Amino acid sequence: MRGIAFYIIESLRDKRISIFDTTLRDGEQTPGVSLTQDDKLLVAQQLDKLGVDIIEAGFPMSSEGERCSVKKITDAGLNLQICGLSRVIRSDIDSCLDCGVDMVHTFVSTSDVQRISTIKKSRDEVYKMAVDAVEYIKDHGAKCMFSAMDATRTDIDYLISIYKGVEEAHCDIINVPDTVGVSVPSATYKLISEIAANIKIPIDVHCHNDFGLAVANSLAAVEAGASQVQVTINSLGERAGNADLAGTVMGLHSLYGAKTNIKTQYIVETSHMVEKLTGVRMPPTMPIVGENAFAHESGIHTHGVLVRSDTFEPGVMTPEMVGHRRRIVLGKHAGKHAVKQSLECAGLHPTDAQLNDVLRRVKDIGDKGKRVTDADLYAIAESIIGATSKGEQAIILKEVSVMTGNIITPTATVKATVKGRELLGANTGVGPVDAALKAVTGILGDYKVKLRDFRIEAISGGSDALAEVIIGVEDEKGRVVSARSTNEDIVLASVEALVAAINQLISAQDRF
The missing domain is CATH 3.20.20.70 (Aldolase class I)
Structure with a gap:
């Protein structure tokens, strides 16, 4: 009926x-x-x-x-x-x-x-x-x-x-x-x-x-x-x-x-x-096209949509119909089923006791007003489970340098070890951050990722304020991972967050 x-x-x-x-x-x-x-x-x-x-x-x-x-x-x-x-x-x-x-x-x-x-x-x-x-x-x-x-x-x-x-x-x-x-x-x-x-x-x-x-x-x-x-x-x-x-x-x-x-x-x-x-940014709550249009955080909601999507979505409209994707977001309202699914998608299989501990720590981060990134979740889980997947990073950042000015096209150079090989990459962009992020993705070779989300927040006052950068990246198989970094240097914080996210994607891929 x-x-x-x-x-x-x-x-x-x-x-x-x-x-x-x-x-x-x-x-x-x-x-x-x-x-x-x-x-x-x-x-x-x-x-x-x-x-x-x-x-x-x-x-x-x-x-x-x-x-x-x-x-x-x-x-x-x-x-x-x-x-x-x-x-x-x-x-x-x-x-x-x-x-x-x-x-x-x-x-x-x-x-x-x-x-x-x-x-x-x-x-x-x-x-x-x-x-x-x-x-x-x-x-x-x-x-x-x-x-x-x-x-x-x-x-x-x-x-x-x-x-x-x-x-x-x-x-x-x-x-x-x-x-x-x-x-x-x-x-x-x-x-x-x-x-x-x-x-x-x-x-x-x-x-x-x-x-x-x-x-x-x-x-x-x-x-x-x-x-x-x-x-x-x-x-x-x-x-x-x-x-x-x-x-x-x-x-x-x-x-x-x-x-x-x-x-x-x-x-x-x-x-x-x-x-x-x-240049007019859409609010995340914009119906149908907004970042959160098909995103769920509440434990009750995430449990429902994981079992059957139309429990807490219109049903007559799915994300696939409009070229969108459903997302399960972790935070202080997260439920056990959402955390478990996110970890299993990354190849991590905690016991019930370990899962409860991970969930408690995720909620603690959310209660402090912080966004829980995938990198946060994996780091918490790996420390609790004792996984070793984080031990060897696919990309180890060595050096970042940028050149910019009112008459110079912003240019960035990145030196990093990628799966044991030391590589040097350079690129230009509309600004130093854009140039640096392009330089990082440029040294990945055949492994392609695209930026899905980029946010900067100042978390202290003054011209030397600490900047927290949260970045989300997606690989060619549609896997999306987010990571954060905090630094007085916005360019370096951006590059560190990007490298962390890419390492998580590659790590998850290598687990299967």
Whole structure:
């Protein structure tokens, strides 16, 4: 028997919803974000791989660089549709058309507060501007989407009249934007239902996240009859951002049984790419794509998911569906089953008494506010069990030197003994830490690892503060290990933590 949380609205089962991504336009309006033309092309290509139906490539009239960027994307031979944004002004529309976009998204303020205070036009003037813009776009052979900006604060009768006007002008799709993010799901449902009862062309929604309701409002709009939703990767956008693609798509798939063209296995990959290019870090608790989205620490939870994953996970959505991985995290809430599994994965098999002792020490570290790394766990277990695996390290660090400055590319040299052979490696990076870590991984030969996590914390005051570095690495078989090091020198602490993590990976591999 299914609980009420797992109902599916029959009218949405297998219904196909179009995904319109505006990361390159509204997403780039995130304060502090600025993408190069090459960055934008990379994102567009990734969105094409992801299976997005339409992307809003930019606002060509806003700058020459923006126009060139949109043109570069339209010339890239992508499979998805490309849209350009314009005001209801012919020069804006021409700029989009000159870029060769498939669709022009034209907009004008319709709420009294915006209409009177910003564009200073009457309702009749705005109505005519909207209809004229749509007619002009259609006369030039492009698809047209019309947005009544600030729709959720617009008088409903006037809003429907303007949508009817653009529909008669042969607009292809209307957009209903919650421009300042003030709608709630019940109000969104009512608004879209009323519009759908009066308008026959497809309805698209654009929801902002000022109250954290953008995804919920988007899903409510689909329930009410919208057939397209606007989203961004990682919920980027003006102020608090837009509806997140991951949350919206997985909500549609897993909770409603609806369909999209999104290849969900690339969702996390896409999130990480956009995170890197924009510099906007995702909180670990970000739904679906966050580091902790499928992580468990509580003993009750970890025991449950180790027996059956859907005991403490949604079940209708697994980490594999979105390209993620389940993690068992150790800390003061850890349980015996999680510690035992982590040790067995490393080839360590404690007795029940030894396991209890390991668990007690792990909880002691957690109670002190410390994160328990894999290296901590293995060191504790090896000391209790009496294992000798830590005796001979695959990598013994001998020397680290770095050169950096305002006119010098940061360069690092590392000398180490790797399985009995003394090796010297050098590399460059965006900074001394990056260069040093690349130099270490460069001397490993065919043994490949990639950095999964990197954190620095100052644990004392002053310019000579001790720095604690925690690093997580993953090998080609998907094994992930974390380790820490503390040093006054951040570069040295980083290298020591990396070497410790790699030694743990190699040690675990050698045990089997």
